[in-house]
Amino acid sequence: MEQLELKRLSFHYQSIQVLKELQFTITSGEFVTILGPSGSGKSTIFQLIGGLLSPSSGTIFLNDKEITGRRGHISYMPQTPSLMPWRTILQNVILGQELHSKKDIVKAEEMLVKAGLIEYKDAYPHELSGGMMQRVAFLRALISPQPIICLDEPFSALDELTRQEMQSWLLSIWEEYKKTIIFITHNIEEALYLSDRILILSEKPAFIKKEIQVPFPRPREEAIIFTEDFLQNKKAIHQFLKGTDH
Amino acid sequence: MFRNIKRGWRPFVVLLLFLIIWEFAVKKAEVPAWLLPTPSQISLELINGWSSVSLHLFSTVKLIMLGFFAGVTVGLLTAIILHNIPFLKDSFYPILILSQNIPIIVLAPLLVIWFGFGLLPKMIVITLVCFFPITISALDGFRQTAPELVHYMQMAGASKKQLFWKLEFPFALPSIFSGLKISATYSVMGAVISEWLGSEQGIGVYMTLASSSFRTDRVFVAIFIIMTLSLLFFALINLIERSVIRWKKGGNQDGAA
Numbered sequence: 001m002e003q004l005e006l007k008r009l010s011f012h013y014q015s016i017q018v019l020k021e022l023q024f025t026i027t028s029g030e031f032v033t034i035l036g037p038s039g040s041g042k043s044t045i046f047q048l049i050g051g052l053l054s055p056s057s058g059t060i061f062l063n064d065k066e067i068t069g070r071r072g073h074i075s076y077m078p079q080t081p082s083l084m085p086w087r088t089i090l091q092n093v094i095l096g097q098e099l100h101s102k103k104d105i106v107k108a109e110e111m112l113v114k115a116g117l118i119e120y121k122d123a124y125p126h127e128l129s130g131g132m133m134q135r136v137a138f139l140r141a142l143i144s145p146q147p148i149i150c151l152d153e154p155f156s157a158l159d160e161l162t163r164q165e166m167q168s169w170l171l172s173i174w175e176e177y178k179k180t181i182i183f184i185t186h187n188i189e190e191a192l193y194l195s196d197r198i199l200i201l202s203e204k205p206a207f208i209k210k211e212i213q214v215p216f217p218r219p220r221e222e223a224i225i226f227t228e229d230f231l232q233n234k235k236a237i238h239q240f241l242k243g244t245d246h
Numbered sequence: 247m248f249r250n251i252k253r254g255w256r257p258f259v260v261l262l263l264f265l266i267i268w269e270f271a272v273k274k275a276e277v278p279a280w281l282l283p284t285p286s287q288i289s290l291e292l293i294n295g296w297s298s299v300s301l302h303l304f305s306t307v308k309l310i311m312l313g314f315f316a317g318v319t320v321g322l323l324t325a326i327i328l329h330n331i332p333f334l335k336d337s338f339y340p341i342l343i344l345s346q347n348i349p350i351i352v353l354a355p356l357l358v359i360w361f362g363f364g365l366l367p368k369m370i371v372i373t374l375v376c377f378f379p380i381t382i383s384a385l386d387g388f389r390q391t392a393p394e395l396v397h398y399m400q401m402a403g404a405s406k407k408q409l410f411w412k413l414e415f416p417f418a419l420p421s422i423f424s425g426l427k428i429s430a431t432y433s434v435m436g437a438v439i440s441e442w443l444g445s446e447q448g449i450g451v452y453m454t455l456a457s458s459s460f461r462t463d464r465v466f467v468a469i470f471i472i473m474t475l476s477l478l479f480f481a482l483i484n485l486i487e488r489s490v491i492r493w494k495k496g497g498n499q500d501g502a503a
Contacts, residue, residue, distance in 0.1 A: 046401070052400055071400065074401070082394050085493050086491075099399075099405075
């Protein structure tokens, strides 16, 4: 079953070409990572899918319906938690839902319980640590009614230990709800550990240079990142990224 | 509360010292009471004349409340409309500033000629001095909304209306309250000036009567009442602000500032 399809998408920012005939499809329930060097236009892809920008040429389809340049078809988790400081944690979690449909407080509370955050439901964001705020931001995206969640380098501002903890937490929650996820990162290890499929972006103007099926079965253990197999894969991607740079 | 008392004693002592010096200087120099009364004479006049002063006071407080409410409504509406319709903002923002350059003292008699002695010209005067700080602070607050929050709302598919009511408006609240505090003190002055237009009661009337009959002690009573009213209104807005904006407890993030 096909879900999101980007067809020959090009985008220019002023006179600079950012994307060049980019295309890929993502099927329902998949966890796909877009991996690319900094400044390769990764966030631009999300802004196109999210309808904030319109492509110079090309189209975007969601379940065979064209959504090019139209907003509100995805849910989103940015790099910074971007929680509303005047809303309690519970109120923040239901925000994404509130924008499009009825609030479902019971479901939100149930999610907070599973995420281990229920005791903070009436707290304000400034009372939480950075990692906890990111968890809330993820729940907010997860509970939104849209079928696809776009995560834009959500863990890049966290320290290494919190980041690993967050990755495992994300997988455990995701495996329970099985929503489609598009994840942007520049971290190879993160891409390998989390996703089903990795799309590697070229330098600007960006297109999909290579597609990698991640061979590891689910559910994945954290210890997987120390196995020989994992390291081999990481090395291969690293060399691929580096090799074509020069 | 205890902290407020601890911090508040300094200006209190300064004020007390000022009054004491005033009292003794006037007595020593034997200044006549119609020229400059002593604080003790003023407070005696306040106590003795309380029954008539309190009527004036009540009428002024009512006027302030009405005028402040009108000013806040006009101020907020103006800000909301100008913010959401950019071409109106471009055309009207400079004119808003001009509206503050009209000398109220000159405008007031004109308003009486146009609208008579009723409530309307008074409301216009108070609104005119009140709305500006609110409009400017609200517009600034809306404009300074954190860009990453705007980006999130847009990516999540928020409509323009949702973006405003769920993000920009609550984000601007601390800034709006700054404007409200300024307007609260202005509204007291505005009410007194508007009473000069011709009113049967009010501190403004009491003041005019006192000064034209050389009752300087009463003029000072009026001045102290106006100052106290301003202070009380300011404190009231502060109190409301604290109960509305509960998310800034630690003060570790400075929203609109």
